[in-house]
Amino acid sequence: MSAIANTIFSPELAARFDKLVTIYPLKRSALVPMLLYAQDEVGYVSDAVVAEIAQRLDLLELDVRNVLSYYSMLRTKPAGKYNVQVCTNISCMLRGGFELLDHCKHTLGIGHKETTEDGLFSLEEVECIGACCWAPAAQVNYDFHDELTPAKMDAVLDTYRAREKK
Amino acid sequence: MPDVTLTVDGQKITAPAGTLLLEACKSHGIEIPAFCYYPGLSLQAACRMCVVRIEKMPKLQTACTTPVTAGMVVITDSPEIAQARKATLQLLLGNHPLDCPVCDAGGECELQDMTFKYGAADSFYTEPKNHREEQKWSPVVYFDRPRCILCYRCVRMCGEGMDIFALGIQNRGSSSVIAPNIPAQLSGVVENGVELAQLDCEQCGMCIDACPVGALTSGTYRYKTRPWEMNHVATVCTHCGDGCKTTLGVRSVSDGSQILRGDNRDKSGMNGDFLCNKGRYAFDFANNVERLTSPLVRHSDGTLKPVSWEEALTFAGTKLRDLRQQRGPNSIGVIGSNRTTNEENYLLQKFARTVIGTNNIDHHRTADFVTLATALQGTTGKFASQRDVEKAPALLLVGGDPTNQAPLTAWNIRTNVRLNKARLYVANHEEIKLRRQAKAFVQVAQFGYGAFVESLGADNDFSNAVRAEEQLIVIIGNELRGGELANLIKALPNAKFALLADYANSRGASDMGVLPDVLPGYQSLQGSTIASEYGAADAPGLDLLAMFDAAAAGNLSALYVVGSNPVKRFGIDPTALKSTFLIVQDLFLTETAALADVVFPAANLYEKSGSVTNSYGDLQLVSKAADKAGTRSDFELIVRLADHLGHDIKSLVPFGSQAKGLRADQGQTRGAESGEADRHAVWITANNLEPKLSPFDPFAILDEIQRLVPGYDKLLRLQLLSGNDQHIAPASSGLVQIENRKDLVLPSSDTLFTSGSLTRYSPMLQDVQRHQTTEVSGHLTSAD
Numbered sequence A: 001m002s003a004i005a006n007t008i009f010s011p012e013l014a015a016r017f018d019k020l021v022t023i024y025p026l027k028r029s030a031l032v033p034m035l036l037y038a039q040d041e042v043g044y045v046s047d048a049v050v051a052e053i054a055q056r057l058d059l060l061e062l063d064v065r066n067v068l069s070y071y072s073m074l075r076t077k078p079a080g081k082y083n084v085q086v087c088t089n090i091s092c093m094l095r096g097g098f099e100l101l102d103h104c105k106h107t108l109g110i111g112h113k114e115t116t117e118d119g120l121f122s123l124e125e126v127e128c129i130g131a132c133c134w135a136p137a138a139q140v141n142y143d144f145h146d147e148l149t150p151a152k153m154d155a156v157l158d159t160y161r162a163r164e165k166k
Numbered sequence B: 001m002p003d004v005t006l007t008v009d010g011q012k013i014t015a016p017a018g019t020l021l022l023e024a025c026k027s028h029g030i031e032i033p034a035f036c037y038y039p040g041l042s043l044q045a046a047c048r049m050c051v052v053r054i055e056k057m058p059k060l061q062t063a064c065t066t067p068v069t070a071g072m073v074v075i076t077d078s079p080e081i082a083q084a085r086k087a088t089l090q091l092l093l094g095n096h097p098l099d100c101p102v103c104d105a106g107g108e109c110e111l112q113d114m115t116f117k118y119g120a121a122d123s124f125y126t127e128p129k130n131h132r133e134e135q136k137w138s139p140v141v142y143f144d145r146p147r148c149i150l151c152y153r154c155v156r157m158c159g160e161g162m163d164i165f166a167l168g169i170q171n172r173g174s175s176s177v178i179a180p181n182i183p184a185q186l187s188g189v190v191e192n193g194v195e196l197a198q199l200d201c202e203q204c205g206m207c208i209d210a211c212p213v214g215a216l217t218s219g220t221y222r223y224k225t226r227p228w229e230m231n232h233v234a235t236v237c238t239h240c241g242d243g244c245k246t247t248l249g250v251r252s253v254s255d256g257s258q259i260l261r262g263d264n265r266d267k268s269g270m271n272g273d274f275l276c277n278k279g280r281y282a283f284d285f286a287n288n289v290e291r292l293t294s295p296l297v298r299h300s301d302g303t304l305k306p307v308s309w310e311e312a313l314t315f316a317g318t319k320l321r322d323l324r325q326q327r328g329p330n331s332i333g334v335i336g337s338n339r340t341t342n343e344e345n346y347l348l349q350k351f352a353r354t355v356i357g358t359n360n361i362d363h364h365r366t367a368d369f370v371t372l373a374t375a376l377q378g379t380t381g382k383f384a385s386q387r388d389v390e391k392a393p394a395l396l397l398v399g400g401d402p403t404n405q406a407p408l409t410a411w412n413i414r415t416n417v418r419l420n421k422a423r424l425y426v427a428n429h430e431e432i433k434l435r436r437q438a439k440a441f442v443q444v445a446q447f448g449y450g451a452f453v454e455s456l457g458a459d460n461d462f463s464n465a466v467r468a469e470e471q472l473i474v475i476i477g478n479e480l481r482g483g484e485l486a487n488l489i490k491a492l493p494n495a496k497f498a499l500l501a502d503y504a505n506s507r508g509a510s511d512m513g514v515l516p517d518v519l520p521g522y523q524s525l526q527g528s529t530i531a532s533e534y535g536a537a538d539a540p541g542l543d544l545l546a547m548f549d550a551a552a553a554g555n556l557s558a559l560y561v562v563g564s565n566p567v568k569r570f571g572i573d574p575t576a577l578k579s580t581f582l583i584v585q586d587l588f589l590t591e592t593a594a595l596a597d598v599v600f601p602a603a604n605l606y607e608k609s610g611s612v613t614n615s616y617g618d619l620q621l622v623s624k625a626a627d628k629a630g631t632r633s634d635f636e637l638i639v640r641l642a643d644h645l646g647h648d649i650k651s652l653v654p655f656g657s658q659a660k661g662l663r664a665d666q667g668q669t670r671g672a673e674s675g676e677a678d679r680h681a682v683w684i685t686a687n688n689l690e691p692k693l694s695p696f697d698p699f700a701i702l703d704e705i706q707r708l709v710p711g712y713d714k715l716l717r718l719q720l721l722s723g724n725d726q727h728i729a730p731a732s733s734g735l736v737q738i739e740n741r742k743d744l745v746l747p748s749s750d751t752l753f754t755s756g757s758l759t760r761y762s763p764m765l766q767d768v769q770r771h772q773t774t775e776v777s778g779h780l781t782s783a784d
Helices: A011-020 A027-042 A047-057 A061-070 A090-094 A097-108 A150-165 B021-027 B079-092 B110-118 B153-161 B206-210 B277-281 B309-327 B342-356 B369-375 B386-391 B407-420 B433-437 B449-455 B461-468 B482-491 B506-511 B529-534 B544-552 B634-644 B679-686 B698-708 B717-721 B763-775
Strands: A082-087 A121-126 A138-140 A143-145 B003-008 B011-016 B051-054 B073-075 B141-143 B167-170 B177-180 B216-218 B231-236 B245-253 B256-263 B296-298 B304-306 B332-335 B394-398 B423-428 B440-443 B472-476 B496-499 B558-562 B581-586 B598-601 B610-613 B618-622
Touching (some): A011 A027, A027 A047, A027 A061, A047 A061, A061 B167, A090 A097, A097 A121, A138 A150, A143 A150, B003 B021, B051 B079, B153 B167, B153 B206, B153 B407, B206 B216, B231 B618, B277 B763, B296 B309, B309 B332, B309 B558, B309 B581, B309 B598, B342 B558, B342 B610, B342 B634, B342 B698, B386 B472, B386 B496, B394 B407, B407 B423, B440 B461, B472 B482, B529 B698, B581 B634, B610 B698, B618 B717, B679 B698
Parallel strands (some): B332 B558, B472 B496, B558 B581, B581 B598
Antiparallel strands (some): A082 A138, B003 B011, B141 B216, B167 B177, B231 B245, B245 B256, B296 B304, B296 B598, B610 B618
């Protein structure tokens, strides 16, 4: 039973949030993890998510939006089912990160923070994802793909397309 | 705290330990520039303008966050510091547009001043400026994003100062932006196909005052004029009973001088930093096209037609005189105003009592000051002033909702709780917003304040805590009247009291005796000094409702209404007045004025001089700011009407020489056999004052008020004329508690966005009401 009636989240996530607010000395400390988990479930931080999180933490919606807008990994618009995040920080850049990004833009036909028409992929240029020793690297949702080349990238994208066809 | 001594720029200065370096320097005349620092708000250190060199510290330090310490050696001005500040300015100017020539803040902009001082107008930044169109957040708040320097003053002012938290910061780095609480996609307000973010708040405009640049601008003032083209007059706001000063920017127009702006940047009054929506913007009723600018007389065809002043005054005066002769003075009633000055109120009741010769005088009462004065008679220091609310260690708020009805009181309570950790106790029948600041809150049943007062003697946590307070200020809403009010005062013998009323001079109207049963200073109708000097009737007159009852019964021959709209306010049936000769003097053709036989166009409080007394009894000077051709002050109109009644004006207004000779009579030329000494002239001489030369000089009546009204006798002219507030307490004793007095207090129920009959003549108030009810309704989350 969720602490919030008519929660928009799954029972599991609602239960998780119920607990999350209790484990910090200050309730609002749970804000960032909550936003992240909510985004994982809903796909993005919708207005409804903002409203419910504000209610759970006794914050104003404005407070939630202030924090939300600060973090580039939190999004307020739906992304594709597979969010391709290409790193272009120094190690990746030196080993072809930008070529990789351009290749993705070309093959997917979308730009930074855009989504393909079928809603399958979205593309993002991101800051360091901590995979410098296997640069260039990209992250698709929470999966890492490293030592990439344009050809390898095509293969990666194909595996996701294939997953969809089944 | 002990004082510490430090050296600033080679000068030894002393300041209490814990003082911020910036404040310590300021109090010794050393200016350190700062954008983000704002006294009373939390520290931000965001702008880096206040950097100074402190010996033994490796880098430049921000003076706004560094407390003074003993032996500190500080340099506030050196080439190094100037360079640092210049670099800061260049950074701030990176995205700042150079639109000073059209910007509202141009000429009174802190960024502009600093840029001039440090010469940072040249920029090394070659990137294009980040331009965004200006946004309209509400009818009164506009945001110009590129001008913003992200000092966070507005965010803190709204959150900490106003307890609303309607503004936030979104995004980060150079894309950071101030954001209002209703995002564009949820506002439902679309203009040219673009959704607009909106502001849902108290619309006080404090963010605009705090803004050091022109990023936040006022909807009523923007692009109208430049600061140096206006005259700035600090006067008392006409709206609620708190007595804030508002500085009006006025400019000449073809029919007088028009108010273009109200603000509080000069912090000229006891409201300090504060001004609410009405004080800041609701001056626009004065410029309304519906203002009456010519006297009107009802013609035989039943319509009101403009006539000359002489014709209207002669007609009204002759008719009043005839009616007094034919049907007696007690067939005539007079109704006064909550918004006219003390002098006008005093003059009006004196007019009723001596010119007409009746005690039939009343006004729309919004608090029971008679009981307050009677219950506290003979005491000293028991009347709380507005300034006490700012400083008292403990406050008890019984009834009332200051947030909506007395915004300065609410601001002072919040500030006191925030900065001085004052203990606030709230007892209310509603969950008012100030309970958020309260240490303890008791829910009182509606109409259950009598029971609450009794419970103060009982043994419970709330009452025990309240009784244990040694320096308690009790702020009382106008729910409490008569016996309940008297019992509350009795229940807390060590406290100071204040009673909240609704309009700029509600207290003044009571103090000046615009009441049927007491004289000025709540003096008795029988036997008091004023009573003997007036020589008026000693039986109480008709109160406001009784006058209309008498009118309906055909017993009221004439009614003189000054600056009041009783027909609307008290729901009077217009036919009740069909056989009454009605004279109304007001700004607009109100419901009451529309029934009148003679209408005089009056000046409002911003167009006259005099004094007003706020709910707490703080007396302040009203200065004439604006001017409207075709109107006259209520003071002048009362005097002229008395003249046309054939009354000897010198006995109404003590002006010029009172005796037959050229000089004022000192009393010594006339003995007992030749009558009374001229007491006013004696008093004038004794107080080293000059007799006033004009019958239209309100200060002539102020002389008489000071001579005759207990409490006001203590007023200091220098304080008054300097624009300072002084606390007046009705000081007399021997007041008689009037038994079975009718409770005629009718709270105005004004909110933040209404102001009695003026509401509908203020386009700004209409806009803001619409904004708050239709555009942002459903998002009323504003911190409550």
